[in-house]
Amino acid sequence: MADTLPPETNTTLVHRYRRLLELSRDLASTLDLDGLLQRIVQAAADVCAAEAASILLYDDVKQELYFQAATNLTEPSMRGLVVPMDSLAGWIVRNQKPLRINDVSRDRRHFARISEDTKFLTHSLLGVPMVAKDKVIGALEAINKKDGTFSEEDLEILGVLGAQAAIAIENSRLFQQSDLISEFIHELRTPLGSINTAAHLLKRPELSEEQRATFLQTIQSESRRLSELATSFLDLARLESGRVQFRTQRLAPYTLLQECTSVMRLPASEKQQNLTLEAPEDLPEIQADRAKLKQVLINLLSNAVKYTPAGGKITLSATADAEELRICVRDTGRGIPPDALQNLFQKFYRVPGSERMAQGTGLGLSIARKIVEGHGGRISVESEVGKGTTFTVHLPR
Ligand SMILES: Nc1ncnc2c1ncn2[C@@H]1O[C@H](COP(=O)(O)OP(=O)(O)O)[C@@H](O)[C@H]1O
Ligand SMILES: [Mg+2]
Incomplete structure (x- = not known):
């Protein structure tokens, strides 16, 4: 031919x-x-x-x-x-x-x-x-x-x-999945180990009621952690494989910020934290996937609540200019040391000592970053140990 x-x-x-x-x-x-x-x-x-x-x-x-x-x-x-x-x-x-x-x-x-x-x-x-x-x-x-x-x-x-x-x-x-799956399995070991140990100890006849209650409590909270891990893992796996669809729509950011504030009102007040929203009501509309953006903000707000001691202050704020909409989540919490900042968005990463303050999977920020990047934006973070942390979501207009 x-x-x-x-x-x-x-x-x-x-x-x-x-x-x-x-x-x-x-x-x-x-x-x-x-x-x-x-x-x-x-x-x-x-x-x-x-x-x-x-x-x-x-x-x-x-x-x-x-x-x-x-x-x-x-x-x-x-x-x-x-x-x-x-x-x-x-x-x-x-x-x-x-x-x-x-x-x-x-x-x-x-x-x-x-x-x-x-x-x-x-x-x-x-x-x-x-x-x-x-x-x-x-x-x-x-x-x-x-x-x-x-x-x-x-x-x-x-x-x-x-x-x-x-x-x-x-x-x-396949490559991304095998990588993620081996990390996931590694992460499963800790809660499974705790559950196993607690279950074994429960069999002992000489335990007091109080000890028994403690072990049951462990089994309950570690099971919850396993289920959170599974959910977050699936979220991230779908995001990383590019199989997630962003269903974007025009939306008014202010009402979304209000919604997030009201979702977080109770968890914040349980820690005697003061949660406030500081944003102009007439923020310009953006093109975004509402549910996913909400997931990002709730994630950042939950982190602020988790890693800020009782009595602290959490602020959700937003500003806009010609190029972008910036949404900030600021807290007066424990802060993040400079050398930890660079690892923050890595899968399963938690700043040492975090497990003493709150339960977590270390996947929240990876998911948040993937979602924001899927919108053509980025997340930045500033922090000072002992003073507090500010996460900023930058979204193109
Ligand atoms: N507002 C914050 N203040 C202090 N540390 C934070 C804050 N947000 C996140 N971190 C640190 O970053 C880690 C990763 O966050 P994330 O991926 O959401 O995991 P998780 O919330 O499950 O621990 C947390 O474990 C914590 O060490
Ligand atoms: Mg989190």
């Missing part, structure tokens, strides 16, 4: 396959999922000479398809956007077949909201399924051929890239 092509086309084809080969090495060595997806979409746009490319992942639990990466993904709101299964991408995933369309506007399956949301018009589209171990994990799409229309050769090249991408994504997910 190749020798019937004009020589210059032949060279381009070789060139393109060489580029693909380089890429496959590159992809195989990237285990960080977000970085990997970004490279895949760049490569797809590149090898197909397309204006843009995007990846949609398929959640086989919810049976939904959602946006996860794109070369032109400027709006964080696009990430996690659920795409209907009867769209073009949905067709590719359902049929596990590629699709090449030169004028998308004439196709009823085109999901117009994407164009509305991104202000990016799709004219021509080339899409392939990403299949790993017989399971379809999503679709890879090249959008708008720069000159002319997508060719049979483009389709072949993108098909190869899609297959490589699927394997790389699956590997990265």
Whole structure:
């Protein structure tokens, strides 16, 4: 077949396959999922000479398809956007077949909201399924051929890239999971050990009622810890595998802050802590996943309550400028030593001595950071030992 092509086309084809080969090495060595997806979409746009490319992942639990990466993904709101299964991408995933369309506007399956949301018009589209171990994990799409229309050769090249991408994504997910799972199992040992010991001791006949009650108490609280560990672990595993969808909506931050304050009112008052909200009611609206953002703030507020002694003061505040919305959780608690600050967002990390103040899993901040980053934002922290700590959530407007 190749020798019937004009020589210059032949060279381009070789060139393109060489580029693909380089890429496959590159992809195989990237285990960080977000970085990997970004490279895949760049490569797809590149090898197909397309204006843009995007990846949609398929959640086989919810049976939904959602946006996860794109070369032109400027709006964080696009990430996690659920795409209907009867769209073009949905067709590719359902049929596990590629699709090449030169004028998308004439196709009823085109999901117009994407164009509305991104202000990016799709004219021509080339899409392939990403299949790993017989399971379809999503679709890879090249959008708008720069000159002319997508060719049979483009389709072949993108098909190869899609297959490589699927394997790389699956590997990265497995790697992250095995890493996380071994840490998780390690963390299970402590509470399981305590439960086991307490249960053994309970069998002794000579125990006083009081001792018995103490051991039962241990079993109860350690079981609760196990269940918290499991919940947080699943949350984090889903966030890390990129399987979590962010359901963003426009929301008024002030009411959300009020809600968080009222949830935390009781736990704070149980420790005689003074919890206040300091924010203007007319904070500008932001685009965010309400439930997840609430989870972040409750997490930070619970930490403030946990690691601040009785009688302390906790303040939830917010300000906004043209670029970002900043939400601060400030406490007058034990503070965090400088050398611990750098480990703070690591999985399972707890500052030494924390277990004496409160129960915890050391996963809360990792989860919070993943969620905030999923919104295109970041979390910063300032702290002084013995004086208190301030966590700030920065969200782009
Ligand atoms: N407001 C705070 N003041 C002091 N230390 C904190 C504060 N928030 C978090 N930390 C420290 O960071 C660690 C990690 O927090 P997190 O991931 O939420 O775990 P957990 O709350 O389960 O202990 C905590 O164990 C604690 O040592
Ligand atoms: Mg916590």
